[in-house]
Amino acid sequence: xxxxxxxxxxxxxxxxxxxxxxxxxxxxxxxxxxxxxxxxxxxxxxxxxxxxxxxxxxxxxxxxxxxxxxxxxxxxxxxxxxxxxxxxxxxxxxxxxxxxxxxxxxxxxxxxxxxxxxxxxxxxxxxxxxxxxxxxxxxxxxxxxxxxxxxxxxxxxxxxxxxxxxxxxxxxxxxxxxxxxxxxxxxxxxxxxxxxxxxxxxxxxxxxxxxxxx
Ligand SMILES: CC(C)(COP(=O)(O)OP(=O)(O)OC[C@H]1O[C@@H](n2cnc3c(N)ncnc32)[C@H](O)[C@@H]1OP(=O)(O)O)[C@@H](O)C(=O)NCCC(=O)NCCS
Numbered sequence: 001x002x003x004x005x006x007x008x009x010x011x012x013x014x015x016x017x018x019x020x021x022x023x024x025x026x027x028x029x030x031x032x033x034x035x036x037x038x039x040x041x042x043x044x045x046x047x048x049x050x051x052x053x054x055x056x057x058x059x060x061x062x063x064x065x066x067x068x069x070x071x072x073x074x075x076x077x078x079x080x081x082x083x084x085x086x087x088x089x090x091x092x093x094x095x096x097x098x099x100x101x102x103x104x105x106x107x108x109x110x111x112x113x114x115x116x117x118x119x120x121x122x123x124x125x126x127x128x129x130x131x132x133x134x135x136x137x138x139x140x141x142x143x144x145x146x147x148x149x150x151x152x153x154x155x156x157x158x159x160x161x162x163x164x165x166x167x168x169x170x171x172x173x174x175x176x177x178x179x180x181x182x183x184x185x186x187x188x189x190x191x192x193x194x195x196x197x198x199x200x201x202x203x204x205x206x207x208x209x210x211x212x213x214x
Contacts, residue, residue, distance in 0.1 A: 002033070002034055002035075002066065002067045002068075002069055029065070031063075032047050033047065033049070033050045033059075033063070034047055034048070034049045034050070035050065035051050035052060035053050035056060035059075036049045036052065037052045037053050039052075053079070056083065056086065056088075057086055060086055060087060060088070063088070064088070064089055065088060065089045065090070065091055066083045066088040066089075066090065067090065067091060067093060067109065067111075068080050068083065068109055068127065071129075071147070073127070073145035073146065073147055073162075073163035073164075073165065074145060074163050074181075076109070076127045076145055077126065077144055077145040077162075077163070080108070080109045080126060080127045084108075090108040090109045090126075091108070091109075092106050092107070092108060092109070092110050092111075092112070093110075093111045093112065094106075094111075094112040095112060095113055095114045095115075095116070097114045097115060098112050098113070098114065098115065098116040098117070098118070099116075099117045099118070100112065100116075100117075100118045101118060101119050101120040101121075101122065103120045103121050104118050104119075104120065104121060104122040104123065104124070105122075105123050105124065106118075106124045106128075107124060107125045107126030107127070107128070107144060108126050108127075109126050109127040110124055110125070110126065110127060110128040110129070110130070111128075111129055111130070112130045113129075113130060113131050113132045113133075113134075113150075114132050114133070115132050115133035115134075116130045116131075116132070116133070116134055116135065116136075117134075117135040117136070118130070118135070118136050119135070119136065119137045119138045119156075120138045120139075121138055121139045122136050122137070122138065122139065122140050122141075122142070123140075123141045123142065124136070124142045125142055125143045125144035125145070125146065126144040126145070127144050127145050128142055128144065128145065128146045128147070128148070129146075129147045129148065130148045131147070131148055131149050131150045131152070132150040132151070133150055133151050134148045134149070134150060134151060134152040134153065134154075135152075135153050135154065136148070136154045136158075137153075137154060137155045137156045137158075137174075138156045138157070139156055140154055140155075140156065140157060140158040140159070140160070141158075141159045141160070142154075143159075143160060143161050143162040143163075143164075143180070144162055144163070145162055145163035146160050146161075146162070146163065146164050146165070146166070147164075147165045147166065148160075148166050149165070149166055149167050149168040149169075149170070149186075150168050150169070151168055151169045152166045152169065152170050152171070152172075153171045153172070154166070154172045155171075155172060155173055155174040156174045156175070157174055157175045158172050158173075158174065158176050158177070158178070159176075159177040159178065160172075160182075161177075161178060161179040161180035161181070161182065161196065162180040162181070163180060163181050164178055164179070164180060164181060164182040164183070164184070165182070165183050165184070166178075166184045167183065167184055167185050167186040167187075167188070168186045168187075169186055169187045170184045170185070170186065170187060170188045170189070170190065170205075171188070171189045171190070172184070172190045173189070173190060173191045176190055176191065176192065176193055176194075177193045177194075178190065178193070178194045179194055179195045179196035179198070180196045180197070181196055181197045181211060181213070182194050182195075182196065182197070182199070182200065182211075183198075183199040183200070183211065184201075184205065185199065185200065185201030185202070185205075185208070186201075187203070188200060188202055188203065188205040189202075189203040189204050189205060190204070190205045191204045191205070192204070192205075194207075197210060197211045197212065197213060198210060198211060199211055
């Protein structure tokens with residue numbers, strides 16, 4: 001988890017113009033610290049680790065913003081809710097080398113990595129990861145806690161359910177609906193709707209196994 005004192009605008013850019021809806025764009029911070037449960041960690045790339053995850057409350061008065069950097073989508077949303085309840089502000093973090101339509105919305109706690117393209121009328125939920133070089137095309141809706149891995153392409157009018165994980169290099173055909181807690185394996189091409197709690201793989205993608213509930 002990352003704690004930030006306040007935004008000073010460097011890892012920050014405007015989308016093509018300014019984004020409508022609930023986007024807020026922050027980046028660059030005047031002080032950054034991590035909370036991490038690995039006791040042996042004193043710093044991460046030179047940035048101090050000042051406590052464990054559950055210590056967040058004690059930093060409420062010294063840090064204004066907090067951001068969850070946990071890979072598991074369900075945990076990411078749980079922590080996001082805890083931080084909001086505690087009164088932290090949650091930024092959207094957007095790399096400057098991304099291209100984002102002004103006609104889209106991005107929920108708090110989402111990170112947009114380098115090379116991402118988000119096209120017109122897209123809605124991205126809270127606590128998502130849009131990883132390097134991925135794209136989300138027009139009118140698609142990505143629910144909270146979704147991880148779009150590097151090089152994933154989501155075409156137009158696609159729906160992705162809560163906490164699903166699209167693995168590296170997968171492609172989602174237009175108008176497809178993918179349920180909650182779905183894993184789309186690396187390199188898959190999804191051309192049909194996918195129900196909740198399934199792992200699908202292959203070209204075209206077929207069901208490989210049932211997953212436990214979220
Ligand atoms: C999907 C994935 C996570 C494996 O999940 P898993 O639960 O361990 O799945 P399993 O290894 O039990 O595989 C289940 C079945 O799916 C198949 N499968 C898994 N990944 C596959 C893939 N990428 N392509 C085709 N088939 C695949 C397995 O061969 C197996 O098939 P079988 O039952 O017919 O033998 C992994 O294959 C994958 O795609 N990893 C990529 C991770 C990634 O994108 N990381 C980026 C982080 S930034």
